[in-house]
Amino acid sequence: MKLHFEVPGDDFTRAGEASGELKRKLKRLGFDPDVVRRAAIAMYEGEINMVIHAGGGVVDVEILPDKITIILTDYGPGIEDVDKAMQEGFSTAPDNIRMLGFGAGMGLPNIKKYTDTLNIKTEVGKGTVLTMTVLTNKQA
Amino acid sequence: MTIADVRDILNAFVITGQELLDKEVHNACGSDMMSDVLAFVKDQSVLLTGLVNAQVVRTAEMMDMVCIVFVRGKEPGEDIKKLAQERGIVLMKTPLRMFPACGLLYNAGLRG
Numbered sequence: 001m002k003l004h005f006e007v008p009g010d011d012f013t014r015a016g017e018a019s020g021e022l023k024r025k026l027k028r029l030g031f032d033p034d035v036v037r038r039a040a041i042a043m044y045e046g047e048i049n050m051v052i053h054a055g056g057g058v059v060d061v062e063i064l065p066d067k068i069t070i071i072l073t074d075y076g077p078g079i080e081d082v083d084k085a086m087q088e089g090f091s092t093a094p095d096n097i098r099m100l101g102f103g104a105g106m107g108l109p110n111i112k113k114y115t116d117t118l119n120i121k122t123e124v125g126k127g128t129v130l131t132m133t134v135l136t137n138k139q140a
Numbered sequence: 141m142t143i144a145d146v147r148d149i150l151n152a153f154v155i156t157g158q159e160l161l162d163k164e165v166h167n168a169c170g171s172d173m174m175s176d177v178l179a180f181v182k183d184q185s186v187l188l189t190g191l192v193n194a195q196v197v198r199t200a201e202m203m204d205m206v207c208i209v210f211v212r213g214k215e216p217g218e219d220i221k222k223l224a225q226e227r228g229i230v231l232m233k234t235p236l237r238m239f240p241a242c243g244l245l246y247n248a249g250l251r252g
Contacts, residue, residue: 020201023201041203044202101196
Protein backbone atom coordinates (compact mmCIF):
# COMPACT_ATOMS: atom_id res chain seq x y z
CA MET A 1 0.00 0.00 0.00
CA LYS A 2 1.27 3.44 -0.88
CA LEU A 3 0.28 6.71 0.75
CA HIS A 4 1.10 10.28 -0.18
CA PHE A 5 0.84 13.33 2.08
CA GLU A 6 1.39 17.04 1.52
CA VAL A 7 2.84 18.86 4.53
CA PRO A 8 1.89 22.56 4.45
CA GLY A 9 4.79 24.78 5.43
CA ASP A 10 2.91 27.77 6.72
CA ASP A 11 0.82 26.27 9.49
CA PHE A 12 2.62 24.84 12.50
CA THR A 13 -0.63 23.74 14.13
CA ARG A 14 -1.23 21.30 11.27
CA ALA A 15 2.20 19.66 11.48
CA GLY A 16 1.61 16.09 12.55
CA GLU A 17 -1.71 15.64 10.77
CA ALA A 18 -0.15 13.29 8.23
CA SER A 19 1.67 11.29 10.91
CA GLY A 20 -1.55 10.93 12.86
CA GLU A 21 -3.26 9.64 9.75
CA LEU A 22 -0.47 7.13 9.14
CA LYS A 23 -0.69 6.01 12.73
CA ARG A 24 -4.41 5.32 12.54
CA LYS A 25 -3.97 3.54 9.22
CA LEU A 26 -1.21 1.26 10.59
CA LYS A 27 -3.30 0.52 13.68
CA ARG A 28 -6.26 -0.48 11.53
CA LEU A 29 -3.99 -2.74 9.47
CA GLY A 30 -3.14 -4.56 12.69
CA PHE A 31 0.55 -3.81 13.04
CA ASP A 32 2.18 -4.26 16.44
CA PRO A 33 1.63 -1.15 18.64
CA ASP A 34 5.39 -0.68 19.05
CA VAL A 35 5.88 -0.69 15.27
CA VAL A 36 3.00 1.75 14.82
CA ARG A 37 4.41 4.10 17.43
CA ARG A 38 7.97 4.00 16.07
CA ALA A 39 6.84 4.77 12.53
CA ALA A 40 4.48 7.53 13.67
CA ILE A 41 7.00 9.26 15.94
CA ALA A 42 9.74 9.16 13.29
CA MET A 43 7.46 10.63 10.65
CA TYR A 44 6.11 13.22 13.10
CA GLU A 45 9.61 14.50 13.90
CA GLY A 46 10.28 14.61 10.17
CA GLU A 47 7.12 16.58 9.55
CA ILE A 48 7.98 19.04 12.30
CA ASN A 49 11.44 19.50 10.78
CA MET A 50 9.91 20.20 7.38
CA VAL A 51 7.67 22.88 8.79
CA ILE A 52 10.37 24.48 10.95
CA HIS A 53 13.19 24.47 8.43
CA ALA A 54 11.97 23.86 4.92
CA GLY A 55 8.57 25.46 4.36
CA GLY A 56 6.82 22.11 4.14
CA GLY A 57 7.21 19.23 1.74
CA VAL A 58 5.78 15.87 0.79
CA VAL A 59 5.78 12.44 2.43
CA ASP A 60 5.52 9.13 0.63
CA VAL A 61 4.90 5.99 2.61
CA GLU A 62 5.06 2.41 1.43
CA ILE A 63 3.53 -0.19 3.71
CA LEU A 64 4.61 -3.79 3.21
CA PRO A 65 3.97 -6.68 5.60
CA ASP A 66 7.61 -6.76 6.71
CA LYS A 67 8.66 -3.12 6.35
CA ILE A 68 7.34 0.42 6.42
CA THR A 69 9.29 2.92 4.31
CA ILE A 70 8.78 6.64 4.84
CA ILE A 71 10.32 9.17 2.44
CA LEU A 72 10.19 12.86 3.38
CA THR A 73 11.12 15.25 0.59
CA ASP A 74 11.52 19.01 0.92
CA TYR A 75 12.96 21.83 -1.16
CA GLY A 76 14.25 23.80 1.80
CA PRO A 77 17.72 25.08 2.61
CA GLY A 78 19.33 21.64 3.09
CA ILE A 79 21.40 20.57 6.10
CA GLU A 80 24.84 22.13 6.25
CA ASP A 81 26.44 19.65 8.62
CA VAL A 82 24.61 16.34 8.88
CA ASP A 83 26.95 14.96 11.58
CA LYS A 84 26.17 17.92 13.81
CA ALA A 85 22.46 17.69 13.07
CA MET A 86 22.56 14.08 14.26
CA GLN A 87 23.92 15.12 17.67
CA GLU A 88 21.38 15.33 20.47
CA GLY A 89 20.95 18.95 21.51
CA PHE A 90 22.31 20.56 18.35
CA SER A 91 19.70 22.80 16.80
CA THR A 92 19.50 25.64 14.31
CA ALA A 93 15.82 26.26 15.03
CA PRO A 94 14.88 29.85 15.90
CA ASP A 95 13.73 30.79 19.42
CA ASN A 96 10.09 31.07 18.43
CA ILE A 97 10.12 27.36 17.62
CA ARG A 98 11.44 26.54 21.09
CA MET A 99 8.47 28.44 22.49
CA LEU A 100 6.32 25.90 20.66
CA GLY A 101 7.96 22.89 22.30
CA PHE A 102 10.42 21.91 19.58
CA GLY A 103 13.90 22.94 18.47
CA ALA A 104 15.66 21.06 21.25
CA GLY A 105 17.96 19.33 18.79
CA MET A 106 16.24 15.98 19.22
CA GLY A 107 14.48 15.63 15.87
CA LEU A 108 16.97 13.68 13.78
CA PRO A 109 18.38 11.76 16.79
CA ASN A 110 14.84 10.67 17.67
CA ILE A 111 14.21 9.61 14.07
CA LYS A 112 17.39 7.53 14.09
CA LYS A 113 16.45 5.98 17.40
CA TYR A 114 13.03 4.81 16.31
CA THR A 115 13.84 3.60 12.80
CA ASP A 116 15.79 0.58 11.56
CA THR A 117 17.49 2.47 8.74
CA LEU A 118 17.85 6.18 8.05
CA ASN A 119 19.35 7.73 4.95
CA ILE A 120 19.78 11.50 4.60
CA LYS A 121 20.34 13.00 1.17
CA THR A 122 20.77 16.72 1.42
CA GLU A 123 22.15 19.56 -0.63
CA VAL A 124 22.55 23.08 0.70
CA GLY A 125 20.19 25.41 -1.13
CA LYS A 126 18.30 22.58 -2.79
CA GLY A 127 16.59 20.46 -0.17
CA THR A 128 16.61 17.27 1.81
CA VAL A 129 15.30 13.75 1.34
CA LEU A 130 15.00 11.53 4.42
CA THR A 131 14.41 7.87 3.73
CA MET A 132 13.63 5.77 6.76
CA THR A 133 12.43 2.25 7.29
CA VAL A 134 10.78 0.51 10.21
CA LEU A 135 10.91 -3.27 10.18
CA THR A 136 7.71 -4.87 11.39
CA ASN A 137 9.18 -8.19 12.55
CA LYS A 138 6.46 -9.90 10.62
CA GLN A 139 6.92 -12.68 8.10
CA ALA A 140 6.78 -11.28 4.61
CA MET B 141 -4.54 4.75 39.58
CA THR B 142 -7.22 6.06 37.27
CA ILE B 143 -7.44 9.39 35.44
CA ALA B 144 -10.08 10.37 38.01
CA ASP B 145 -7.47 9.85 40.74
CA VAL B 146 -5.06 12.12 38.86
CA ARG B 147 -7.78 14.78 38.78
CA ASP B 148 -8.42 14.46 42.51
CA ILE B 149 -4.74 14.45 43.51
CA LEU B 150 -4.02 17.57 41.43
CA ASN B 151 -7.27 19.32 42.32
CA ALA B 152 -7.71 19.57 38.58
CA PHE B 153 -10.60 20.55 36.37
CA VAL B 154 -11.46 18.19 33.52
CA ILE B 155 -11.84 20.10 30.25
CA THR B 156 -12.62 17.27 27.85
CA GLY B 157 -12.95 13.50 28.14
CA GLN B 158 -15.23 13.13 31.18
CA GLU B 159 -16.25 9.72 29.86
CA LEU B 160 -12.65 8.43 29.96
CA LEU B 161 -11.88 9.06 33.63
CA ASP B 162 -11.93 5.40 34.65
CA LYS B 163 -8.96 4.54 32.41
CA GLU B 164 -5.94 3.20 34.30
CA VAL B 165 -2.63 5.10 34.16
CA HIS B 166 0.75 3.93 35.46
CA ASN B 167 3.32 6.40 34.16
CA ALA B 168 3.71 10.11 33.61
CA CYS B 169 6.06 12.57 31.99
CA GLY B 170 6.45 16.29 32.75
CA SER B 171 7.95 18.53 30.07
CA ASP B 172 7.47 21.63 27.95
CA MET B 173 9.75 20.25 25.24
CA MET B 174 7.78 17.88 23.07
CA SER B 175 10.88 16.37 21.46
CA ASP B 176 12.05 15.31 24.92
CA VAL B 177 8.71 13.65 25.50
CA LEU B 178 9.06 11.89 22.15
CA ALA B 179 12.56 10.67 23.04
CA PHE B 180 11.50 8.25 25.77
CA VAL B 181 8.77 5.74 25.12
CA LYS B 182 7.77 3.96 28.31
CA ASP B 183 4.06 3.58 27.99
CA GLN B 184 3.72 6.87 29.75
CA SER B 185 0.09 7.57 30.10
CA VAL B 186 -0.09 11.10 31.48
CA LEU B 187 1.65 14.19 30.09
CA LEU B 188 2.06 17.21 32.36
CA THR B 189 3.01 20.39 30.53
CA GLY B 190 2.97 24.16 30.65
CA LEU B 191 2.89 24.32 26.87
CA VAL B 192 -0.47 24.98 25.28
CA ASN B 193 -0.71 24.27 21.56
CA ALA B 194 -1.97 21.62 19.18
CA GLN B 195 1.40 19.85 19.11
CA VAL B 196 0.92 18.82 22.74
CA VAL B 197 -2.10 16.77 21.68
CA ARG B 198 -0.30 15.41 18.62
CA THR B 199 2.68 14.39 20.74
CA ALA B 200 0.38 12.61 23.19
CA GLU B 201 -1.33 10.91 20.26
CA MET B 202 1.97 9.64 18.84
CA MET B 203 2.96 8.33 22.27
CA ASP B 204 -0.38 6.65 23.01
CA MET B 205 -0.83 8.88 26.05
CA VAL B 206 -4.37 9.12 27.36
CA CYS B 207 -4.32 12.25 29.52
CA ILE B 208 -2.78 15.74 29.31
CA VAL B 209 -2.57 17.95 32.40
CA PHE B 210 -1.97 21.67 31.82
CA VAL B 211 -0.17 23.12 34.83
CA ARG B 212 -0.55 26.64 36.24
CA GLY B 213 -4.19 26.71 35.25
CA LYS B 214 -3.53 27.13 31.56
CA GLU B 215 -6.61 26.89 29.39
CA PRO B 216 -6.35 25.37 25.90
CA GLY B 217 -8.17 26.90 22.93
CA GLU B 218 -11.13 25.36 21.14
CA ASP B 219 -8.98 23.83 18.38
CA ILE B 220 -6.93 21.95 20.97
CA LYS B 221 -10.02 20.73 22.81
CA LYS B 222 -11.57 19.51 19.57
CA LEU B 223 -8.42 17.65 18.53
CA ALA B 224 -8.18 15.97 21.94
CA GLN B 225 -11.82 14.92 21.80
CA GLU B 226 -11.34 13.41 18.36
CA ARG B 227 -8.31 11.47 19.56
CA GLY B 228 -9.85 10.25 22.82
CA ILE B 229 -7.42 12.12 25.05
CA VAL B 230 -8.48 13.63 28.39
CA LEU B 231 -7.54 17.27 28.95
CA MET B 232 -7.42 18.78 32.43
CA LYS B 233 -5.94 21.83 34.09
CA THR B 234 -4.52 22.21 37.57
CA PRO B 235 -3.67 25.41 39.42
CA LEU B 236 -0.45 23.70 40.60
CA ARG B 237 2.93 24.40 39.07
CA MET B 238 4.90 21.67 37.31
CA PHE B 239 7.15 20.59 40.20
CA PRO B 240 4.50 20.07 42.91
CA ALA B 241 2.12 18.51 40.38
CA CYS B 242 4.73 15.91 39.40
CA GLY B 243 5.72 15.37 43.03
CA LEU B 244 2.16 14.67 44.17
CA LEU B 245 1.59 12.14 41.40
CA TYR B 246 4.94 10.47 42.09
CA ASN B 247 4.11 10.21 45.80
CA ALA B 248 0.80 8.62 44.88
CA GLY B 249 2.53 5.91 42.86
CA LEU B 250 2.87 7.15 39.28
CA ARG B 251 6.33 6.52 37.84
CA GLY B 252 8.41 8.16 35.14
